[in-house]
Amino acid sequence: MILFTLLALFFAAIVLTRRLRAPLALAAVALFWLLAAGWLSAPLLDWAQWGTQSVAPPTFAARTVIVMLGGGTDYNDAHKLVPKDDALIRIATSADIYSACKRTGASCDVVISGGNPQRHEASEADNYLPYLLQKQVPRADIVLENRSHTTYENARNVAALLQDKRYDALILVTSAYQMPRALLDFHRFGLTPHPVVSNTRRASLGVLPRYDNLVNADLALHELIGIAQFHVYRLLGWF
Structure with missing residues (x-):
């Protein structure tokens, strides 16, 4: 745009x-x-x-919350609403972190934060939910935040969700290009999550566009x- x-x-x-x-x-x-x-x-x-690639792996505590930011949705060839490619990688990364968290015996929750800025038939959070369930993340451990339209609103709405929730470790999952701005917004609301980069984008240099x-x-x-x-x-x- x-x-x-x-x-x-x-x-x-x-x-x-x-x-x-x-x-x-x-x-x-x-x-x-x-x-x-x-x-x-x-x-x-x-x-x-x-600065997004020099972060140490996350550590888990007794009560760990994993926040995954939405990365958009799109319609495939069958006109089915599906997560965009970056979002699929974020889902897989969040599921892997959840699995590693559970192996430590900790209590682990995954917050999917993403509304419907594209005005599709479902919000990002609702659309991603089945994919996270398929990766063996129990529904009881998933929290949907499906109203935010921007990264700033992601941070604001997640902060409101966590206001009355006890947790010892907070992990933020998103793509490398979004992480610096996401951390600024989360810090603005008093949250200091440990960043986990799901994927990094690279340009292809050449002559042809x-x-x-x-x-x-x-x-x-x-x-x-x-x-x-x-x-x-x-x-x-x-x-």
């Missing part, structure tokens, strides 16, 4: 300015080629995912703008 907006701005500028049409068109082509070929997408991803590189660039820009917005709002006293 960010790249689409940028393209629309370029188009509007090209239409409205006669003298600068040629250089603006050239700049737009060059920029989007650099993004699609990976040469700009790679540093954007590295920036968004900076690739759609995946544009997706990666858009994700990275979304997170970087979100981090900048967080700090601006904090300065203004809105957060």
Whole structure:
């Protein structure tokens, strides 16, 4: 969506300015080629995912809560609503952590946090639930938070859920590109979870444009703008 907006701005500028049409068109082509070929997408991803790979494995306590952030839903070829690829990896990672937690004899809960920002037929949390059940996580140990639409709301709503819940260890599971902003938001609500990165995205460098590189660039820009917005709002006293 960010790249689409940028393209629309370029188009509007090209239409409205006669003298600068040629250089603006050239700049737009060059920029989007650099993004699609990976040469700009790679540093954007590295920036968004900076510092996420140097975290020690989680430790479990007597009462452990594992929070998994939603990663979107999509319709497959059979028009069935399913988790997006990143979300599937987060589900698998959360299930693995839950299994490791239970092997220690601890009490372990998994909170799935994700509403319905895409306005599909079900929220992310409700859609992910069967997949977590298939991975042998009991329904009694799963808590659904299905109202949040943003990372900030993820943190706010999870903090409200945990307000009256006793726990000794808190673990946060999400993709590398979302983790820095998620930690900022969770810290804002007094939560200090141990981060566990489910997956890291990489750009493919080359000459030919690739759609995946544009997706990666858009994700990275979304997170970087979100981090900048967080700090601006904090300065203004809105957060």
